[in-house]
Amino acid sequence: MTMNDDTPTVELPGDVHWLDTCFPMDRQHHHISPYLLDGPDGSVLIEAGSMVHQDQLIERIEAHAGPGGIDAAILSHYDLPHVSNARAFRETWEFDLYTSFSGTSANPETLGMGPSTGCMHDETREICGRTFTFPWPPLVDAAHTMWVYDHDAKAMFTGDMGHYHESTDCRTVVDGAAEPVSVDAIRAYNEDALPFVKFLDPEKMRDAFAEIRSAYDIEIWAPVHGNPIVGNGPIEAYHERYVEAIEATHDAAWSGSD
Amino acid sequence: MSDGLREDPPDWYDPDRLVHVCNNAYLIVGDETLLYDTVSPGAREQLMDGLDEVLGERGLDYIVPSHPEAPHAGNANALLRRYPDATLLSSAYGRGEELYYLDQGRHVEAGETLDLGGYTVEFLRAAFPDTAFHIWMKEHTSNTLFTADWMGAPHVDGECLLFSDELDSPLSPAQILEFQARALRWLQYCDPEPVFETIDDLIETHDPDIVCPAHGTVYREDATGYMERMKTVIEMITTGERLAELK
Numbered sequence: 001m002t003m004n005d006d007t008p009t010v011e012l013p014g015d016v017h018w019l020d021t022c023f024p025m026d027r028q029h030h031h032i033s034p035y036l037l038d039g040p041d042g043s044v045l046i047e048a049g050s051m052v053h054q055d056q057l058i059e060r061i062e063a064h065a066g067p068g069g070i071d072a073a074i075l076s077h078y079d080l081p082h083v084s085n086a087r088a089f090r091e092t093w094e095f096d097l098y099t100s101f102s103g104t105s106a107n108p109e110t111l112g113m114g115p116s117t118g119c120m121h122d123e124t125r126e127i128c129g130r131t132f133t134f135p136w137p138p139l140v141d142a143a144h145t146m147w148v149y150d151h152d153a154k155a156m157f158t159g160d161m162g163h164y165h166e167s168t169d170c171r172t173v174v175d176g177a178a179e180p181v182s183v184d185a186i187r188a189y190n191e192d193a194l195p196f197v198k199f200l201d202p203e204k205m206r207d208a209f210a211e212i213r214s215a216y217d218i219e220i221w222a223p224v225h226g227n228p229i230v231g232n233g234p235i236e237a238y239h240e241r242y243v244e245a246i247e248a249t250h251d252a253a254w255s256g257s258d
Numbered sequence: 259m260s261d262g263l264r265e266d267p268p269d270w271y272d273p274d275r276l277v278h279v280c281n282n283a284y285l286i287v288g289d290e291t292l293l294y295d296t297v298s299p300g301a302r303e304q305l306m307d308g309l310d311e312v313l314g315e316r317g318l319d320y321i322v323p324s325h326p327e328a329p330h331a332g333n334a335n336a337l338l339r340r341y342p343d344a345t346l347l348s349s350a351y352g353r354g355e356e357l358y359y360l361d362q363g364r365h366v367e368a369g370e371t372l373d374l375g376g377y378t379v380e381f382l383r384a385a386f387p388d389t390a391f392h393i394w395m396k397e398h399t400s401n402t403l404f405t406a407d408w409m410g411a412p413h414v415d416g417e418c419l420l421f422s423d424e425l426d427s428p429l430s431p432a433q434i435l436e437f438q439a440r441a442l443r444w445l446q447y448c449d450p451e452p453v454f455e456t457i458d459d460l461i462e463t464h465d466p467d468i469v470c471p472a473h474g475t476v477y478r479e480d481a482t483g484y485m486e487r488m489k490t491v492i493e494m495i496t497t498g499e500r501l502a503e504l505k
Contacts, residue, residue, distance in 0.1 A: 023356075025353060025354070030353070030354060032357065050357050051357075052356060052357065078327070078328050079326070079389070080326060080357060080358050080359070081354075081357045081358075084357075101503050107300070110298065110299050110300040110328075111299060111328055111332070112299070120503065121502075121503060136500065137443075138447060139444070139447075140443050140444075141388045141389040141390075142327060142388065143388070143440055143441050143442070143443050144503075192352060192353040192354075193352070193353070193390050194390075195351065195352075195384070195387045195389075195390060195392060196386070196387055196388060196442070196444045196448075197444075198452070199386075199444065199445075199448045199449060199452055199453055199456075200444060200447050200448060200449065201447060201448060201449040204447040204448075204449075205447055208447060250449065250452075254449075254451075254452045254455075
């Protein structure tokens with residue numbers, strides 16, 4: 001599904017709205033895209049996006065949620081492209097902030113984001129009338145990263161695991177009708193953003209992805225750094241391509257093939 | 259600490275002493291001065307006081323965040339305000355530097371050297387990174403390797419600012435694992451052989467006398483022995499259970 005209109009968000013199943021915002025590079029584009037969820041008790045923002053999109057995000061969130069903005073935000077980790085708007089958003093709207101329990105020498109208050117509620121891995125919480133669990137992620141850069149699973153939409157929000165996209169696919173939702181994400185788009189993203197991927201064992205990653213699909217009923221795979229994938233089949237196919245991309249990087253690094 | 263450690267405490271763990279994890283920056287003072295890493299904003303005052311004490315009226319010439327996470331780059335802007343003539347040097351290895359405010363500095367690549375007058379630093383591609391824009395460094399005069407998140411380890415109350423060889427009990431692979439498995443979560447899913455090869459290559463290429471991690475005590479005796487022992491740490495991580503969050 002490709003949307004070329006100028007609606008403030010791209011609609012996904014289960015009252016999940018994709019705030020598609022991407023960063024153009026030489027040939028491909030790089031998503032840094034939060035998600036907005038409508039709950040019975042308010043709007044929940046997953047991730048805060050990049051500072052280059054700050055004004056645009058405030059405008060689009062208010063266009064969807066009204067001038068009062070969001071009621072809660074959940075941040076997967078404290079990397080700048082994920083949190084750099086948190087302070088500006090808090091100066092704009094009043095909302096509750098939920099973050100990963102850090103255990104590191106950084107925490108949201110120290111970083112100027114104000115008070116927050118720390119969430120533990122595998123913990124389940126009600127936020128704005130929706131139910132969230134924070135799974136252990138199998139692919140992260142920052143150690144304290146948590147993924148976010150929304151039980152209502154069966155959506156898994158995946159922090160840094162992602163892929164690039166072509167300039168024609170900025171608003172594309174990858175479902176059964178859309179072209180699948182290519183191995184090359186995943187590999188190019190990984191090699192830029194996750195420089196440790198060359199060390200990963202592809203089979204361990206295949207098992208890890210299967211384990212998370214087994215533990216959670218997932219209908220929407222929602223990366224911050226990529227187009228969302230909708231449907232069990234496309235999600236499983238995406239994971240298989242992700243493993244292929246990891247394998248290609250691993251083999252190129254250690255066996256001299258490409 | 260995790261509940262598992264409390265229930266089955268290893269030799270190095272003393273329930274009466276708090277466990278600490280370092281957040282280190284390293285200052286090299288030659289004719290010019292360079293700060294590798296900037297520590298967390300939570301330690302900003304301590305960092306600035308320390309720099310005042312060592313530098314006095316001298317300026318800071320170079321600021322090098324090892325990578326753009328808050329505990330490593332979180333004081334870069336504050337330092338640039340305090341030392342407006344300083345040059346920010348950041349890793350060339352990543353895309354989208356604007357997203358990290360890294361476009362305001364100069365990018366350095368592996369092999370580039372900087373003569374500080376009395377000390378010479380060489381920038382190295384980080385062998386074991388987590389994020390993009392990661393850079394390691396070697397100082398040639400002292401033969402010191404600066405390894406960011408690699409080779410960090412916890413210590414206990416009363417051991418702050420000691421060297422690894424001065425700790426009450428020698429650093430064991432199990433103690434190093436407590437930090438390393440949590441800091442580089444990808445190690446749990448790694449293929450150990452390329453990691454071992456990379457460790458061998460680091461030892462052969464650099465043979466450092468001193469290893470300075472950002473999150474652990476400095477190794478100034480048997481540094482390469484500890485690098486070898488990281489293979490045991492990796493074996494333990496890849497065959498063991500995932501460690502819970504520190505709390």
